[in-house]
Every structure is written in C-alpha cells, then in structure tokens.
Amino acid sequence: MSGTTAYRALESDLRAAIGGEVRFDAASRAMWSADASNYRGVPIGVISPLDATDVEAAMAVCREHDVPVLPVGSRTSIAGQAVNTAVAFDFRAHMNAIVSVDPDARTATVQPGAVCDAVRDAGKPHGLTFGPDPSTHNRCSIGGMIGNNACGSHSVAWGKTVDNVRSLDVLTYRGERLTLCGDGTEIGAIPDALRTLGADLAPEVERHVPELTRRVSGYNLDQLVPGNVNLAKALVGTEGTCATILSATVDLVESPPARALAVLGFPDAYHAADHVMTVREQRPLTIEGMDAGLIASLRALRPDETTSRMLPEGKGWLYVETGGEDRAAAEAAAQAVADAMKPYTVGAVVVAEPEQMAALWRVREEGAGLLTRSPDGGEAWPGWEDAAVPPERFGAYLREFDEVLRKHGRKGIYYGHFGDGCLHVRIDFDLLTTPGIANFRAFMTDAADLVVAHGGSLSGEHGDGQARAELLPRMYPPQIIAGFERFKEIWDPDDRMNPGRVVRPARMDENLRVQLGMPTLPDEPKLAFGHDRGSFHRATRRCLGVGKCVVDTGSGVMCPSWNVTQEEKHSTRGRARLLFEMANGQIITDGWRSDEVAESLDLCLSCKGCKSDCPVGVDMAAYKTEFLAHRYHRRLRPRSHYSMGALPRWLRVVGRLPAAAVDGLNRLARVPLLAKVAKKAGGIDSRRSIPPIARETYTARAAKGVPISQVADLGVEAGSRGPLLLWTDTFTDHFDPDIAADAVAVLTALGYRVQLPPRTVCCGLTWISTGQVAAARRVLARSLRAIGPALDAGVPVVGLEPSCTAALRSDAAELLPHEPRVKLLQQQVKTFAELLARHADELSAAAGAGNGAALVQIHCHQHAELGSEPDRAVLAALGVDATVLDSGCCGLAGNFGFEDGHYDVSMACAERALLPAVRAADESVALLADGYSCRTQVRQAGEREPVHLAQIAARALRGADPA
Structure with missing residues (x-):
C-alpha cells in the first residue's frame, strides 16, 4: 500500500471515529509545519478532538495505522518540539475549558488547550493565580506549558510548571489511561516500572542531576527517586514524547x-x-x-x-x-x-x-520578536535560546558567553529571567548556507560546554526539542541518558509519541525550516519590500510563530479575521506559513495561482494591524497586495477590483456632473432593483448600501470661491504661518466635503494659508489594496508631480483621511522606492491632529473646557503607521472628554466590508467592541472616527452620525457642543 493511499485510509478512519475536525489538506499541513523555532516538520494531518473520548478514539485509529502522534497547544514552542511528521492533535481548538476551580484547595482543573491567562483569570475572583507566566501567557496553553515545563517571569516567586502541577489525567499511545496523583499510590505496570527505574537510578540522579531552579533539560528523573516519587511531576517537561494529557489539576497561588x-x-x-x-x-x-x-x-x-x-x-x-x-x-x-x-x-x-x-x-x-529582525532586514534566530546557570554565577557566565559569540563571529542581543540565571538570546546565525550551518553547529556545541561548566542547564524553560536534545550527552553522563531512554520506553515502547525528541533525537542542524523550505518561485516582487532588502522571500521568513496574532482578547487591532473565525488560516501566522510554503512549492504547489493561499488571504482586511502589533512586523496587507498582483497579472480580476479598486476614477467622472445629476444617481442607488443590479455588477454584497455621493466636492466649492466658515478668532494674523497644502483625498472630497470645509476653517484660524493641489490627487490606496500595483504606481506618481513644487518648497501637507495619509507616509516608498520626493512625503505629510498638536495652547485658550465627550475610534492604518498621541493631545486641548476605544478594526476596512461574501465577517468585527460601545454611550457623546470606513460602518449599522476631528475642532472653536 502506498504512503498516499495509507494516509487516505487513515484520514477516512479518523473522520469516522471522531466528532472533531480532521484536516489532511495541503493548507492545514502547511500551517502546522512550523512552530516558533528554527525547525520544520510537515504533519501527516491535523485533528482537533472535541473531548477525551475523541482523543481515545483517534489514538486507537493512529495505533491501528502505526503512525506517530504529536499533541500540540498554541505551537509557540521555540525548540522545535511542536513540529513533526506525525498526526498533530490540536487541543487549543476545542479542549480548552476551565473545568473547575477549588479556592479552598487552591487548585484548578483544566483541559490541555486552556490558555494560561484564562486559568489566571479563573483564579482572580478568589485572589489566586497560576504562577508560571511565560511571555506568551495570553496565548500559550496549559498542555503546552506542562509539555515544556514552562516558567515565565514570576518563577523567582512561584517556580516552574512542574512546581505547580497537582495531578494529570493522561493517555498512552497504546490506549492506557492513567490518573497520576503525585502521591505515589498509582498502581499498574507503568507506575511500577517508573518506581523501579527511580530506585535503580537514585545514586546517579543524586550525583549528576543539578539542583537548579531552572533545570528543564531532559526528563525529571529526580521525581522518581524513592522518598520523592511524584509521577505527575515526572511527566512534566516530556514534550509530548511519552503520553497525551487529557486534563490537569494545577496549583493556584495567592496573588x-x-x-x-x-x-x-x-x-x-x-x-x-x-x-x-x-x-x-x-x-x-x-x-x-x-x-x-x-x-x-x-x-x-x-x-x-x-x-x-x-x-x-x-x-x-x-x-x-x-x-x-x-x-x-x-x-x-x-x-x-x-x-x-x-x-x-x-x-x-x-x-x-x-x-x-x-x-x-x-x-x-x-523581546523575542523584536530581536529577530533589524531595521535593515537582518535576521536573527532562536536556537541557543534559554540556557540557565545558578544565578550567583550569571554575571561570569554572561561575560564568557559573549566571548563564545565573538569566537564564532556572531552577534546576539539578550534579555531574560536574570533572577533565575536564565538567558534569552536571538543570534544572527546564517541558516541559509552550508558554512553558516556548520558555524551554527560549532557555536551550539561550545555554548553547551560553557553552560555545563557553570553547572547549568541547556534549557531553562523552553525544553530541548530538536534544538538541544542532541547536546544532552554533554550535560548528562551515559547512565542518565540511558535512564531517559528507559523512561521513554516505559511510557511509549512503540516510539510513536513525538519521536526524535529528547531521546534518540534528530540532529540540531536537520530539519531547519529555512533550509528545507528554500524558495523556488522567482523573487521578483512588485512592491519594493524595503524592510526585507527587496526580497519577498525574505519577507515570508519574517514570521517566527510567536503567535501574538492568535490572542482572543476581544479587543486590539491584530488580527480581526482570526478573532472572528478562530481559524488558523485567518491568522497572520497561518497566512505567513502558507506564503512561506507557497514560495518553496513543496506543499502548496500552485505558486501565485494557489487557491489555498487565496482563500486564506480573502478574509485579510488589510488593516495593517500586524505591521505594528506583530513583534516581528509581519505586514500581511503588503503580502496580500503582492499576492493579488501576481495572481491576477494579465488575468480577469474579481468585479470588485474594477469597481471599488478603481473607485477614485469613477468618482472623478461623477465629480464633473452637475449637482442635480448627482442627486439623481443617489436616488437611483436607493431603488431596490437598480441597486441590486449595480451591486451585483460591482461585486458588492447585497446587504450593503451604496453610500451617497456629495452633491458638490470640496474642491469644486473652493474653485468657485465659496467663503470658508468662520471659527473663533485665535488672534493670529491671517496667513502668518505660511502656506499649507491640504491633501484632498477621494473619500473626504466626494463623500464628506464638510469635513474639509471645517478643516480649512480651523487651519486658517491658526494662521495658515491653506492651498489645494492644482488638480485631482490620489494616493492609490484602492488600487494597492486590490493588488493593482502598476496602476497604483501611475496614480501616485501623477499626484506627486502635481504637488511636487509644494513638497520641494518645504510646504507641509495635511491629510484628513488616515488611510490615505498612511499610504503617503509608508506605502509610497513601496510603490516608488527610487522617487526622491517619497522621502519628502515621509517628512512633510502630517495628520490633521499632528498639525493641530503644535498649537495646543492656542486651541486650549480659545476652546475652553466643557466641550462635551467623545468616543474615539482609531483607524487601523493610523494605529499601524501614524500613532494617535497627537489626537489625544488635541482633544484635551479642545476641552473634549475623550475615551479612546480599544475596539480594533471597524470591519469595513475600505473595500473589504463591501465585497461580496465579506459582510458577516465585517459586521462581526464591528460587533466585537465598536458597535456595543456606541450603543452603550449616551446620545450626547460624539463618536469621533476620522476614517471614512469607520464612519461608514457605523452609519450603515444605523447607530449614529460619526464626526471627524476637524468637525469637533471647528464646533469647539465656535463654542458649540461637539456632539
């Protein structure tokens, strides 16, 4: 029977046996092929059991087919123990419950997929917490923490995971189910064999296993020594190589x-x-x-x-x-x-x-994410990640460790749990070339010898995995290594639980992800990828799997689609994994034509939240643009690309029509049958309304010399502060021209001589978001020529629409990397708030206090590229009581929320925090939303009419309540 046929039968049998998901598709195997380490292991398939019964049934099927299994949680492991060629049991998806909390016994019983922070939150009402708290505490699972014997920053007070485990309910590969209570009373062949092993090895353990608060390397043979037998604690740190955890009772400590x-x-x-x-x-x-x-x-x-x-x-x-x-x-x-x-x-x-x-x-x-990339695209890697020495020797160890780095020509930036003598470091290994990998191996060997010389442990909290298990004989003598092998054989005589880890390990320089996944696609990106040295392939290596994008907090910007669907393929990490595998062509074989990648990216809102919130700065919006540009090169595009992707072009045509004609178009858009036809033709979801177009653009008003509205006299001589160019973006000009009018009024009162571009300008964003890079480049270049004289003269350029302002400040460099004026954009383009913040004292004196309250929805692109501190300062100066919402993306995200098939996800994003906050607010509270998308989402939800900062400023300076 061929391997492919065998796995098809395995998949079929698993589907028949369990109620949870069974995924043997290329996309799932690609996404689960890496954790947060340097290693890659493509799984046979991925299953998500619903409960313990599912686990037992799935294990029986895997045993019948004689395939290895790998239990995983959040897959943030750094040593490579969460990837293998096995059937991955994903416990995070369903088996994530807090079963019970006993405040009197100070314990919590949880399923293996329960997130650390969820356990801590469960103890909070009782003044209790779970002590271990790795830096990934808001996404790592308890099962994974038990597997790795995780620690965290509070280990000085509360120890490692092993110190906080009371009992375990586990299942072996052969189907034996055991409850390990830690009291030495367990009966059966496995407990008896473990106690015998402990008695046999007691003298060797006493001599050769260091008494160290951060010793995580190897198995916990010290928990088998007579007088100290605790089988539950002995199983902690075994990295899924011995048994599968079905539930755990853990200790809680006073917080x-x-x-x-x-x-x-x-x-x-x-x-x-x-x-x-x-x-x-x-x-x-x-x-x-x-x-x-x-x-x-x-x-x-x-x-x-x-x-x-x-x-x-x-x-x-x-x-x-x-x-x-x-x-x-x-x-x-x-x-x-x-x-x-x-x-x-x-x-x-x-x-x-x-x-x-x-x-x-x-x-x-x-820190782990920040140190993996330098601003010029230089790469650093884990590997020698978390060695620990006695804390009294830590200073000496650190000095000698730097000597080892210098000896091998490497650089590393470190941080860590200094109080426990545990060092985290990311090192600029060359993992792409044969000499570089030889250097990596030589460094690792010397570093291991150094930590052993100081009486330390190769791993201080992340486990051995594939990164360090080969080095265990340098830390332990043969008798202890043989004891590890006996321990593994007692639990897993068939060697089917996460094989090749801890015992009889793979080499540290095998299965390196970047070596195994060398790209085969030509590296000819449409965008500049300036932060990745012009390489799309380098960009696909940026994600290291730290998993901050899979945090279910109900707030924050990254990653909105994952927060709605809870599907890995809709997370930044999942998409990055798919793009990496697409580039190498081994699992995802269709390159830019890949339907798996297209499906994953379809629900990416291009919100840019990952660019700022991901510790390594993964920019999925740019990767989506790049993918769409290649996928539809010289091919028919989706209808929405022609309608909304070229929206500024269509609106420019409409803008030339008389007001009566525009009124007519708006009325036609309200006729149900005509609207249905128009939306179908434009690829717009039928549940969306077509936004009304302004009867007259602001630029048309200004061309007619319509007087600007007046605000309070700020005592500044007209025009004394020189010229200022207002960027008349498409959305403000054609949909909300009153915002531009108020902005001009405020800026004029501040003494600026406001100018408009000599002709229509556009940043090209709608073309960028739909992957029409060549068109976006032409549009932006034409606009730069229009405002070029102003830029050359040093005139500030003020943007009112955050997405367009962000595009000028950041995306322009990706489109036109060799255009000298792009640097001028980065220097001279300001948000309305940034300009006003320079005059906070004047605004405060003129506006006074008591100008109402406002909820503030920060646009995603502003969050990612521009920041919001100036906005807060301006609102305070205007006397507005502002509450900045932690609501994340509004869900509309430009064309995304209008596109056919995206409505449900779009509205679910809005319902996470934004719309409930708006409903809960008093009617007198204004909703401040500078982004047109954000305003449109709230308008179409029927909540209230949002306002722009320019409107709030103008009303405050006129003495009116901003609401």
Whole structure:
C-alpha cells in the first residue's frame, strides 16, 4: 500500500471515529509545519478532538495505522518540539475549558488547550493565580506549558510548571489511561516500572542531576527517586514524547492585590547580572533583565515608541516587581528595592500606575520578536535560546558567553529571567548556507560546554526539542541518558509519541525550516519590500510563530479575521506559513495561482494591524497586495477590483456632473432593483448600501470661491504661518466635503494659508489594496508631480483621511522606492491632529473646557503607521472628554466590508467592541472616527452620525457642543 493511499485510509478512519475536525489538506499541513523555532516538520494531518473520548478514539485509529502522534497547544514552542511528521492533535481548538476551580484547595482543573491567562483569570475572583507566566501567557496553553515545563517571569516567586502541577489525567499511545496523583499510590505496570527505574537510578540522579531552579533539560528523573516519587511531576517537561494529557489539576497561588515595578539601571547587562543575588534578598516577585541592545532595536524598529523613555539611565536594566495589599504597599516595597540597590545602580524608577507598568512589561515580553529582525532586514534566530546557570554565577557566565559569540563571529542581543540565571538570546546565525550551518553547529556545541561548566542547564524553560536534545550527552553522563531512554520506553515502547525528541533525537542542524523550505518561485516582487532588502522571500521568513496574532482578547487591532473565525488560516501566522510554503512549492504547489493561499488571504482586511502589533512586523496587507498582483497579472480580476479598486476614477467622472445629476444617481442607488443590479455588477454584497455621493466636492466649492466658515478668532494674523497644502483625498472630497470645509476653517484660524493641489490627487490606496500595483504606481506618481513644487518648497501637507495619509507616509516608498520626493512625503505629510498638536495652547485658550465627550475610534492604518498621541493631545486641548476605544478594526476596512461574501465577517468585527460601545454611550457623546470606513460602518449599522476631528475642532472653536 502506498504512503498516499495509507494516509487516505487513515484520514477516512479518523473522520469516522471522531466528532472533531480532521484536516489532511495541503493548507492545514502547511500551517502546522512550523512552530516558533528554527525547525520544520510537515504533519501527516491535523485533528482537533472535541473531548477525551475523541482523543481515545483517534489514538486507537493512529495505533491501528502505526503512525506517530504529536499533541500540540498554541505551537509557540521555540525548540522545535511542536513540529513533526506525525498526526498533530490540536487541543487549543476545542479542549480548552476551565473545568473547575477549588479556592479552598487552591487548585484548578483544566483541559490541555486552556490558555494560561484564562486559568489566571479563573483564579482572580478568589485572589489566586497560576504562577508560571511565560511571555506568551495570553496565548500559550496549559498542555503546552506542562509539555515544556514552562516558567515565565514570576518563577523567582512561584517556580516552574512542574512546581505547580497537582495531578494529570493522561493517555498512552497504546490506549492506557492513567490518573497520576503525585502521591505515589498509582498502581499498574507503568507506575511500577517508573518506581523501579527511580530506585535503580537514585545514586546517579543524586550525583549528576543539578539542583537548579531552572533545570528543564531532559526528563525529571529526580521525581522518581524513592522518598520523592511524584509521577505527575515526572511527566512534566516530556514534550509530548511519552503520553497525551487529557486534563490537569494545577496549583493556584495567592496573588498580591496590588503590584509595583522598580526598574534598576546598571552600567551594562553584566553588572545587572552580577547583582541579582542582592535583589533576591528583597524577595520580589520577578527579577527580569534587559540589555541596551534590545532597547536600541526597539527604537530603531519603532521610532515613534515612547515607553523606553520611561527607563532610567543605564545600559542594562533589571525589572523588579513587588506586591502588596494595596498600591501604596506595593509601591513602598518597590521603592525599598530601589533604595537597597542604590549603591550598585546608575539610575532607578519606581512605577505603580497599571498602564505604565503594562507598557514596560510589553517591551520585555515582545523581546523575542523584536530581536529577530533589524531595521535593515537582518535576521536573527532562536536556537541557543534559554540556557540557565545558578544565578550567583550569571554575571561570569554572561561575560564568557559573549566571548563564545565573538569566537564564532556572531552577534546576539539578550534579555531574560536574570533572577533565575536564565538567558534569552536571538543570534544572527546564517541558516541559509552550508558554512553558516556548520558555524551554527560549532557555536551550539561550545555554548553547551560553557553552560555545563557553570553547572547549568541547556534549557531553562523552553525544553530541548530538536534544538538541544542532541547536546544532552554533554550535560548528562551515559547512565542518565540511558535512564531517559528507559523512561521513554516505559511510557511509549512503540516510539510513536513525538519521536526524535529528547531521546534518540534528530540532529540540531536537520530539519531547519529555512533550509528545507528554500524558495523556488522567482523573487521578483512588485512592491519594493524595503524592510526585507527587496526580497519577498525574505519577507515570508519574517514570521517566527510567536503567535501574538492568535490572542482572543476581544479587543486590539491584530488580527480581526482570526478573532472572528478562530481559524488558523485567518491568522497572520497561518497566512505567513502558507506564503512561506507557497514560495518553496513543496506543499502548496500552485505558486501565485494557489487557491489555498487565496482563500486564506480573502478574509485579510488589510488593516495593517500586524505591521505594528506583530513583534516581528509581519505586514500581511503588503503580502496580500503582492499576492493579488501576481495572481491576477494579465488575468480577469474579481468585479470588485474594477469597481471599488478603481473607485477614485469613477468618482472623478461623477465629480464633473452637475449637482442635480448627482442627486439623481443617489436616488437611483436607493431603488431596490437598480441597486441590486449595480451591486451585483460591482461585486458588492447585497446587504450593503451604496453610500451617497456629495452633491458638490470640496474642491469644486473652493474653485468657485465659496467663503470658508468662520471659527473663533485665535488672534493670529491671517496667513502668518505660511502656506499649507491640504491633501484632498477621494473619500473626504466626494463623500464628506464638510469635513474639509471645517478643516480649512480651523487651519486658517491658526494662521495658515491653506492651498489645494492644482488638480485631482490620489494616493492609490484602492488600487494597492486590490493588488493593482502598476496602476497604483501611475496614480501616485501623477499626484506627486502635481504637488511636487509644494513638497520641494518645504510646504507641509495635511491629510484628513488616515488611510490615505498612511499610504503617503509608508506605502509610497513601496510603490516608488527610487522617487526622491517619497522621502519628502515621509517628512512633510502630517495628520490633521499632528498639525493641530503644535498649537495646543492656542486651541486650549480659545476652546475652553466643557466641550462635551467623545468616543474615539482609531483607524487601523493610523494605529499601524501614524500613532494617535497627537489626537489625544488635541482633544484635551479642545476641552473634549475623550475615551479612546480599544475596539480594533471597524470591519469595513475600505473595500473589504463591501465585497461580496465579506459582510458577516465585517459586521462581526464591528460587533466585537465598536458597535456595543456606541450603543452603550449616551446620545450626547460624539463618536469621533476620522476614517471614512469607520464612519461608514457605523452609519450603515444605523447607530449614529460619526464626526471627524476637524468637525469637533471647528464646533469647539465656535463654542458649540461637539456632539
């Protein structure tokens, strides 16, 4: 029987046996072929069991077909243990419940797919929490944490996962179901064999297994030693190589009601590491460290970020978190730490405000992603990711580790759990060439020898996987390695549970993702991909699988389609995996014609949320544009590409019509039969209304010399601040011209001589979003020629529509990378708020206080490319009580929400947070939405008429309530 035929039979039998999903399609196998490591392993298929009965049935089918299995959770593993050529059991999809919480026993019983933060939230009403909290705590699963023996930043106080597991319900490959209670009373062949193994190896374990708070490498043979037998804890950290977890009872710990953070600055990271033992004497909750290189990378990648300015002086920092019964007590404890460390530090700050603390923690938690890419597209990789040494030796280890880096010609930027002697580092390995891989191997070997020389562990929290399991004989003697093999054989004599990991491992330089997945498509991108050195292939390697896009929080911008569908193919990570596999052609074989990729990208809203919110800056909007450009090159396009993709062209024609004719068009669009025909022809969903077009554009009004409306006299001489060019975008000009009129009134009152472009201009965004790159390039080039003299003269250009403003500031460089004026766009194009923020004092004096309240919906492109701090400052200056919604994408997203087949997802995005917030607000509260898409979504939902910042400013300066 051929392999293909055998797997078809396996798929069929699995479908008949279980109620959950069974996926053997190319797209699913591609998306599950990588975790957050350097490795790749294409699964045989992926199943998502509904419950334990499904798991038992699926295991029986896999056993009958003699195929390996791999239990996985959120697949954020960094050592390669969550990929293999096996049937992947995906527990995150369905088996993710919090079964019960017992506050008296301080335990929670959960299914393996339960997310860490969900468990922590379940304990919160009782003043309890789950202690281990990796940086991926808002998406990693408890099953995965048990598999990897995960730790996190609070291990100083609450230990590793193994220290917090009470009991496990597990299933072996052979179908034996066991409950491991940790009390040594388990009966049966497996428990008996494990106890015998522990007795046999007790002397060797005592001599050769280091007593280290962060020892994660290898199996927990120390939990089998007579007098210390705990079979549940022995199974922690086995990386899915022994049994499958069906449920777990974990310990909960008391969580301080309030917390504060002392950030200590040192001359460098070495000195920070030297003093962790002194900090430990203060008994804090966390002692986390960062090197200056991480902050430099953050500032280079995100020039507009402000959080790092909160750090004290220094080139190495320790985050020391303290707890207390209230905020004052927590803050006092943090101040005590800062005071005690004053002789050793060059600066310190104490932060107790929750939002500021959260912002500082985000810098630390996103380190793994931030360090994988430099601003010029340079790549860095995990591998030597989380070794740990005794904390008292950490400073010496760090200095010697840097010598090993230099010896091998490598650079690494690090951070980590300094209080436990655990170092995280991303290194600029060359994993694309044979010499580079040889260098990688040599470095890993020397690094292993160094950590062992310091009495440390190859892994301090992420496990061995494929990255380090081959190195275990350098840490342990043959007797212990043989003990690992016996442990595995007791549980899994058939070697079908995640084979090739921990025991008899694959080589560390095998199955490297970028080597196995070398691209075969020509690398001839339509866009510039300036941040990836002009390479689309390099861009497809940008996603490292950290999984921030698969966080189900009900808020935030990234990733709206995943938050609605909960499907991997609709996540940024899933799409990135598909594009990577498309480029190499091994699983996704149709290249740019791939229907799998097209289906996945179809529900990408091109919101750009991933560009700013993904730690490695994956820009799926650009990748979608690139894909569509190639897919439809010299081919018939979807109808919406011709209608909405070329919308500015059609509106330019309409704009030449007399007002009566425009009125007629608007009336025809309300005739049901005619509207149905028009929407069908344009690829527009039948449930959408065609927005009414303005009777007269603002540019037409201005050409007639219509006087501008007046606002309060700000006491500034007319035109004294020089010329300013207002970018008359298509949406404002043709749909909401009153916004432009109010903007001009405010800018004129501020002393600017407002000019309009000499002819129609367009940023090309509608063509970009539909993959019509050549047309977008022509449109933008023509517009640049029109405003070129103003740019050359240094005249500021103000945009009113966030998506168009963002396109000028960022997308222009992708379309016209060699056009000198693109740099002028980046320097001179400002949002309306950015311009007004320069005059906050004048606005405040003129507007006064008490100008009403507003909910603020930030446009996705503004969030990703422009920022919103100036908007907040302007609203405060105008005396408006503003609440900025954490509502994410409105769901309309330009043409997306209008396109046939997207309506349900579009509205579901809006219903996550935006529309409920609008309904809950008092009628007197204005909804501020600068984006035309956002305003249209709310209008068509029938909630209220939104307003633009220009309208709020004009009304405030006229003395009217902004609502």
